[in-house]
Amino acid sequence: MRGTVLYGPRDIRSEERPEPKIIQPTDAIISIAATCVCGSDLWPYRGINPFTEPTPMGHEYCGVVEDVGAAVKSIKRGQFVIGSFATSDNTCAVCQHGYQSSCQQREFMNSAQATMLRVPLADGTLVPTPGHPSAGLIPSLLATSDVLGTGWFAADAANVKPGSTVVVVGDGAVGLLGVLSAKHMGAERIIAMSRHEARQKLALEFGATDIVTERGDEGIAHIKELTKGEGADSVLECVGTQESMSQSIQSARPGGFVSCVGVPHGVELNGEQLFYTHVHLHGGPAPVRRYLPMLIDLVLNGEINPGKVFDLTLPLARVAEGYRAMDERRAIKALLVP
Amino acid sequence: MRGTVLYGPRDIRSEERPEPKIIQPTDAIISIAATCVCGSDLWPYRGINPFTEPTPMGHEYCGVVEDVGAAVKSIKRGQFVIGSFATSDNTCAVCQHGYQSSCQQREFMNSAQATMLRVPLADGTLVPTPGHPSAGLIPSLLATSDVLGTGWFAADAANVKPGSTVVVVGDGAVGLLGVLSAKHMGAERIIAMSRHEARQKLALEFGATDIVTERGDEGIAHIKELTKGEGADSVLECVGTQESMSQSIQSARPGGFVSCVGVPHGVELNGEQLFYTHVHLHGGPAPVRRYLPMLIDLVLNGEINPGKVFDLTLPLARVAEGYRAMDERRAIKALLVP
Numbered sequence: 001m002r003g004t005v006l007y008g009p010r011d012i013r014s015e016e017r018p019e020p021k022i023i024q025p026t027d028a029i030i031s032i033a034a035t036c037v038c039g040s041d042l043w044p045y046r047g048i049n050p051f052t053e054p055t056p057m058g059h060e061y062c063g064v065v066e067d068v069g070a071a072v073k074s075i076k077r078g079q080f081v082i083g084s085f086a087t088s089d090n091t092c093a094v095c096q097h098g099y100q101s102s103c104q105q106r107e108f109m110n111s112a113q114a115t116m117l118r119v120p121l122a123d124g125t126l127v128p129t130p131g132h133p134s135a136g137l138i139p140s141l142l143a144t145s146d147v148l149g150t151g152w153f154a155a156d157a158a159n160v161k162p163g164s165t166v167v168v169v170g171d172g173a174v175g176l177l178g179v180l181s182a183k184h185m186g187a188e189r190i191i192a193m194s195r196h197e198a199r200q201k202l203a204l205e206f207g208a209t210d211i212v213t214e215r216g217d218e219g220i221a222h223i224k225e226l227t228k229g230e231g232a233d234s235v236l237e238c239v240g241t242q243e244s245m246s247q248s249i250q251s252a253r254p255g256g257f258v259s260c261v262g263v264p265h266g267v268e269l270n271g272e273q274l275f276y277t278h279v280h281l282h283g284g285p286a287p288v289r290r291y292l293p294m295l296i297d298l299v300l301n302g303e304i305n306p307g308k309v310f311d312l313t314l315p316l317a318r319v320a321e322g323y324r325a326m327d328e329r330r331a332i333k334a335l336l337v338p
Numbered sequence: 339m340r341g342t343v344l345y346g347p348r349d350i351r352s353e354e355r356p357e358p359k360i361i362q363p364t365d366a367i368i369s370i371a372a373t374c375v376c377g378s379d380l381w382p383y384r385g386i387n388p389f390t391e392p393t394p395m396g397h398e399y400c401g402v403v404e405d406v407g408a409a410v411k412s413i414k415r416g417q418f419v420i421g422s423f424a425t426s427d428n429t430c431a432v433c434q435h436g437y438q439s440s441c442q443q444r445e446f447m448n449s450a451q452a453t454m455l456r457v458p459l460a461d462g463t464l465v466p467t468p469g470h471p472s473a474g475l476i477p478s479l480l481a482t483s484d485v486l487g488t489g490w491f492a493a494d495a496a497n498v499k500p501g502s503t504v505v506v507v508g509d510g511a512v513g514l515l516g517v518l519s520a521k522h523m524g525a526e527r528i529i530a531m532s533r534h535e536a537r538q539k540l541a542l543e544f545g546a547t548d549i550v551t552e553r554g555d556e557g558i559a560h561i562k563e564l565t566k567g568e569g570a571d572s573v574l575e576c577v578g579t580q581e582s583m584s585q586s587i588q589s590a591r592p593g594g595f596v597s598c599v600g601v602p603h604g605v606e607l608n609g610e611q612l613f614y615t616h617v618h619l620h621g622g623p624a625p626v627r628r629y630l631p632m633l634i635d636l637v638l639n640g641e642i643n644p645g646k647v648f649d650l651t652l653p654l655a656r657v658a659e660g661y662r663a664m665d666e667r668r669a670i671k672a673l674l675v676p
Contacts, residue, residue, distance in 0.1 A: 255432070255625075271606060272601070272605065278437050
């Protein structure tokens with residue numbers, strides 16, 4: 001089958017790989033309907049996350065179940081399914097608390113930028129749709145697998161409520177879907193931080209009420225100006241750098257909520273500074289599985305259209321173009337069709 | 339009048355000082371009924387918080403209003419009042435959100451280890467009792483001024499609910515009153531970390547169900563053992579060191595809540611490590627004013643007796659003995675009577 005392997009910084013290849021097989025009796029094998037390139041794939045692509053051997057890539061997926069292990073009970077051959085980037089048994093104490101991405105049996109998915117995929121813990125990880133969705137819904141369903149689920153968690157973890165004032169730091173697909181999520185949760189004011197025209201446009205379409213182009217101290221000053229000097233109720237940190245984290249914390253009002261869903265790279269928080277801001281801090285790898293059934297329903301009912309973040313569609317074999325376009329910020333997110 | 343001034347590390351003196359006067363029209367002057375030494379006073383006392391000039395000490399107080407400025411409306415001469423260590427107007431946007439200790443007009447109190455005290459923003463800072471309390475209630479009312487309010491915030495910020503499993507890190511007065519607060523909020527299991535017999539005893543009296551004497555990795559392992567390997571729902575960090583903070587974060591279950599009320603000294607949090615723990619983090623200088631009316635009621639109704647943390651009572655003139663006893667951990671908390 002065709003798969004995608006990262007060999008070194010900016011050396012990504014589409015190549016023939018062995019077909020996945022059932023290894024554990026709780027596994028399923030699915031044929032991929034659509035997959036995509038994630039902002040987090042760019043960290044190793046850019047050589048920022050070091051790795052020592054060729055690495056199969058991809059962790060966002062939806063498709064049709066081809067085979068299941070002997071212990072799989074609820075997932076059936078022929079179903080159309082979507083799963084999270086983190087596997088989960090959905091039964092352990094951690095899952096019961098809603099943190100499936102810290103499941104006691106969690107594995108982080110890879111190898112999804114391929115035609116076929118093995119999904120461990122199929123019953124707890126995969127969510128089937130009722131019947132097979134139309135082709136037009138596939139991008140939005142694929143988005144629930146990670147970027148929408150992560151944007152939704154960002155808004156939820158930042159306590160977005162009807163009437164909230166919200167700042168979204170980061171204009172990647174996750175940040176943009178954080179805007180969509182905050183809008184759906186009833187936020188009154190949504191300030192998107194972006195200096196990229198196509199992304200600003202999509203942010204406004206998803207419900208942003210204001211765009212702030214400044215960063216750092218100027219960005220914080222502009223946020224304060226827009227919020228009567230108070231800062232925002234909720235700030236969604238969707239990047240993961242020291243700068244974006246500092247900016248996020250300082251953009252919240254005292255007692256406000258800051259969520260962190262961008263994997264932190266080189267971020268150090270000074271305890272004393274954090275203490276005096278009085279913010280609430282919460283984040284981590286998004287427990288997408290918690291939200292998947294509800295998000296799939298919203299997509300199937302036509303209430304949201306998160307698939308709009310895909311502004312580039314490529315055949316799987318041309319995956320390298322997708323990485324390049326995202327690396328150079330020419331594309332927000334690249335959809336790959338096997 | 340008699341006041342208390344810190345001249346240098348371990349050089350604390352009770353001496354004659356000028357009587358406070360009304361400076362702002364929103365000020366009140368109170369005669370102190372009782373004051374005390376705070377765990378946080380030990381940071382400068384030990385020379386860990388540097389300071390350049392003689393510093394008047396004390397920020398916990400209750401007493402009788404002697405005089406009020408022209409703009410003071412609700413607070414009257416002759417009332418018995420209690421106030422927080424942080425002044426607040428109790429009307430600004432930050433106060434309205436319940437973060438009075440970050441009030442836009444906040445000042446941190448000092449000079450309370452004295453016979454008289456000037457309290458800025460009297461209307462927003464002070465809470466009067468109905469009538470004058472009996473002498474036996476004074477220690478518990480004094481405790482609401484900081485240590486009880488802070489312990490209560492620690493439990494509240496750590497999301498303690500009926501049935502919660504709670505860990506309290508720190509066996510100072512704040513930690514012990516964190517135990518009392520968690521108990522009052524309905525926690526099912528309260529694990530106090532302490533290796534000091536008198537404090538263990540008081541923790542158990544306040545509602546602790548388990549005592550853990552180990553620290554660091556061994557302490558974390560013991561907590562995990564007591565919580566089916568999961569970690570606690572809520573962890574109250576009541577110390578403020580790197581060790582206690584790390585221990586607190588690692589003692590919480592994924593998705594659990596960690597509150598931080600000990601002023602951090604030299605604490606750095608690694609963003610990536612924090613991210614993967616999935617904990618909620620919240621803290622800061624406790625907004626005691628938010629809780630004061632309710633806590634005063636609980637004391638006056640005899641439902642709680644936080645004054646038990648005072649295991650040493652001294653005349654104000656012998657304040658230095660109080661600092662020494664707390665520094666050497668011979669006393670949990672020293673009450674000072676003018």
